[in-house]
Amino acid sequence: MPVSTQIPPPGYRPSWYASSIAPPSPRPSLKHNHRADVVILGGGFTGLGAAISLAQQGLQVVVLEAQRVGWGASGRNGGQALVGFGCDQQVLERLAGQEQARLLFDYSRQGLALLKSRIAAFNIDCQWHDGAADVAISARQASGLAQQAERMARLYDYPLQLWDRQRTAAEVDSPRFVAGLFDPNAGHLHPLRYALGLARVAQQLGVQIYEHSAVRRIQHGAKVSLYTDQAHITADFALIAGNALLEGLAPQLENRIIPVGTYVGATPPLGRERARGLIANDIAVADVNWALDYFRLSADHRLLFGGMASYSALPPPGLQAAMTRRMHAVFPQLRDVGLEKVWGGMIDITRNRAPHFGRIAPNVYFAQGFCGHGVAATGMAGDLIARAIAGQAGGLDAFAAIAHQPFPGGRWLRRPLLVAAMSWYKLRDRLG
Template identity: 40%
Template sequence: MTATTGAAHPYAGTGAYPGSYYAASANPAPERPAVAGRVDADICVVGAGYSGLSTALHLAEKGHKVTVIEGARVGWGASGRNGGQVVNGLNASLQKIETTYGPDLAAKVGRMVQEGAGIIRGFVDRHAIACDLKPGNLFTAYTGKQMKELEAKQALWRRHGMDDHEMLDAAAVRGHVASDVYAGGMIDRSGGHMHPLNLALGEAAAIEKLGGTIHEMSPVTYIEHGPTPVLSTPGGTVHCKVLILCGNAYLGQVEPRLAARVMPVSTQVMATEPLGAARADALLPTDLCVEDLRYILDYYRLSADKRLLFGGGTVYGGADPRDIEAKLRPAMEHVFPQMKGARVDYAWSGNFALSFTRIPQMGRLGDNIYFAHGYSGHGVTGSHLFGRILSEAVHGDLTRFDVFASLPWYPFPGGRSFRVPYSVAGSWWYGLRDRLGI
């Protein structure tokens, strides 16, 4: 038997949700009990974010008895703080995957990565999840070069069986976004946006209705490997036959073999005051969510109560900026000068896990411990897809699991000590290219 040790997670503090718009507008949800004493489980999932919830819900729908262990509250991490955009694909483009790993693998991945949005819609429909789910997202281009990238993306996705994209010139974009900064764009009709924390809370409730159990405020401090993995928490232990690690950017050092594979990166979002229907609809007349094509991009959309939710920026290493509003407001007012002086009611930050290749990772540690992480900022759909694939593997079908588990992973150059400065340097370089339009 081998053992893995890790310090108790200090990341969650009291475990209360951060002061986000999503937390302030969340649907009512119970506080689930922490692990107390010994808990025996057939399948234990660590992490009640989208990866863990999707895995657990898919398994519960297949009839498995699942126990979910969460260090804070359901959806406390990136799953309850993100921009709420349902965007198809991975951070790494299918073109990069094809160039790096060949057309056969790209074809397999291309067939899979379109599923995430459909999984979300299926959960929402089957389990009556109230999360303000709306259709459509818009990619915007600042330059002619970026428009060519969109045209190539449309052609590539068509090769993989997806034809929900519509190219727009600058005038057509203005019909969707009241801004003059864009050279054009592309709509993905199969994308969309929603209230991310309410989606997580609804998935958790669905797991429980199907007989699953969720323990909150139970950070894993120690994993004992073996035929029956044992997880230690401050209040007790969990003994399971199969363990699935879905902590992503918040797993910490509990499993060092995974910690070295990814780097936490924070991104920021703010929510304005309610704008009223007339003012909000003038900004985004068709109520699409929007993201641009720059390396460090802006993303924004309207909330159900007609606030502008505007996000962007990155901090490598996962630290929170000193003043989130000061960081994001210039970008918002660049896109929408008419928003100058608008009050900001909420501003928050959250971490995602960045992999060096920007391709999410999935695999096993031994025969009975599975993991998935590293969505690199495209986790809303990717995590739901990986949850389905993990459930298939545990249920006995490794076909799709093996596609991703076989992909090599690469460490950040310079190891853990230099991954932040390395990534900052790369970010500066690509940001300069964006500013120069090259």
Template identity: 40%
Template sequence: MPNRSDSHISHPRSWYAASAHGHHPRSILEESVETDVCVIGAGYTGLSSALHLAERGFRVVVLEASRIGFGASGRNGGQIVHSFSRDMDFIEQHYGPLKARAMGGMAFEGGKIIRRIISQYAIDCDLADGGIFAACNGRQMHELEEKQALWERYGHQQLQLLDHKEVTQYIGSNRYNGALLDHTGGHIHPLNLALGEAAAIEKLGGVIYEGSAVTRIDDGSPVTVHTAKGQVKARFVVVAGNAYLTGLLPEQQQKSMPCGTQIITTEPLSEEVQKRLLPHNHCVEDCNYLLDYYRLTSDGRLLYGGGVNYGAREPEEIEKLIRPKMLTTFPWLANVRIDYSWTGNFLLTLMRLPQFGRVGSHIYYAQGYSGHGVTSSHLAGNLIADAVQGHAERFDVMATLPQHPFPGGRLLRVPYTAMAAVWYDMRDRLGL
């Protein structure tokens, strides 16, 4: 009987792990198998790639070092936020109108892919519509007005500006000058989405191995992917480890940096308190550089996250860090108990834009969504499937974006980036 991965690996403690639907362990790879495409990583990039490929008739094997959704895909804020971490105006300015037009055609696709997958495969992941960008000062409100005009210019019309009075009808806080409501934003249970996508892949004939970390990739025809106890021979390989990738793409790792974000979740709240907090059950993120984000869970908790972590933190430290942020927004929650606190890594790039590319002719990668991974990773899977199928035009739009190393290399990238974050945080506090 195959060994099961849960004998030595489990999800970190979080509300998501505690409320996940039936995550039965998958086998560890202990043999040599052949397939069309080997996908490394069972987070959103890998799962989206595998699912889109399986839908097109490719045989797919997924290798996951830990558990499905172990990384950011199973620990994030669960918000469906459109576009990229750098918006279309930045892309226009730095890369020109042709590149911006091509990327603008993809900027709102990830959320549509998520909703299509949830509907088509009947995934129970608490999908709720509506996302709010909240302005903490007048400058940010002006930026939201510009964002609305920008997104509408690229075809996204389901937006509504809210002034100070109107925003209090959506958020039970006096903190905000106003907001931009995206009616096509929303929120999900991210781990249950990942598990549902994994089940869909398996229904289409794909195979997923957990506890099967990849030790090396031998490029050739076929490509051979090695684990400690087995190997996969494939026509194509998709590397989708993102912030948890180690050693397999050293050049790409020089051009990205894992960063953490922290989340706390309260005890279940009464319906009265929930209605006072978020009467329309929308999710919220503010417009600060080190932003706060929050929403209600399906069992009535407030899930609140924020900040950027450039080093590991223990759960006790996370609560001490995030609880004051929550109370700045909702001071009347001072006596509410915190039941869960956790952290998870996302992958930051210098230009805050995703990194797509090939190594040789048969190895594809996508990574570095810089905080916009929920939607961008699902877009990435579709583009990778297109490219493997021989239609690489849109993948190449992303792959030709410059990929710059961080100043100071691996040794100094963390302190340099942390210093920049302190500057932007100070600017936000001063409303500049």
């Protein structure tokens, strides 16, 4: 059972995740110049996963985190660990062709397997549970799930369970859903516990992690240096894993993504019987609307309910009340229950919703564009980059071949244009 501290540990934003853990010991900030084989910007899933893979190769690795380990999306997300990416496989087929789309999907399967193997091998207590389902609200969406099940089995050798209305209702007690598509290989976890577990493993392998050490400047060259306010790290290679929080450090990356707010709420503990009455087998669930709702149970029998993406960089007005209404629309039997905590954070979205991995210099790598689908894909990205640094770049090059265009409108107009586009997709969801 989680440890309830009621208030978040020092340095963490308020969330149920942060208040449910024992306060982790703070790590030092960078105060002296160092030399390393690899320096990593970002102490989230991508950076920590890459650090583990690199340290297992015998390399000397330093991680620089601006806040605390898992402070960003890695410690505040919905906790759903899925195969695939933020875009549908058909998008990857159009971008890269069927053969490459299959290769990329297989890498995503490896990413989920890597996550599970690390949890088991390193005894990471992150409250893992098997199973995740996409659920349909309309007949059109149900037909889409049936087509998806057929294509995934035929083209990707990845069978999924198609549920009719009766089976869906038996698993998720909501009048809203008419069909489901279940993946027994996927699952969900406590993301902040997982991030802290990765950090523990990395340090045991010799990785140096510095918190409250924001990178202010990157100096490129035969060696690359990352500068904080007080010192710098010089290394043979660097990995930029700041995702939505780069804040001007790499404009050539930032114009390919846009930070989008997404939000999660937690009910008070419902008790095991009432909680399992909502989601019978403790799986993760998400609808297939463009502006989707997603939800799962916590280890202490709360409902964790997410959604309400904001493309304006500001939290939606009346956020807690609006999220509570959405939760009640899914589970009307919870009308006597509100959301005890609501929190959010920024994820990084690409124009095509495909992942964006590659290099901005021969010795400077990056991974971004997880588009809210990064719990498993981040570890895979970090591992591919570690392999590329070791001279095995085939996997990374497969992702780097995906074309990514900057958002239109430049720095000032790209967000208003995106808000207008998302309004159309939300209208489409309402019209069914």
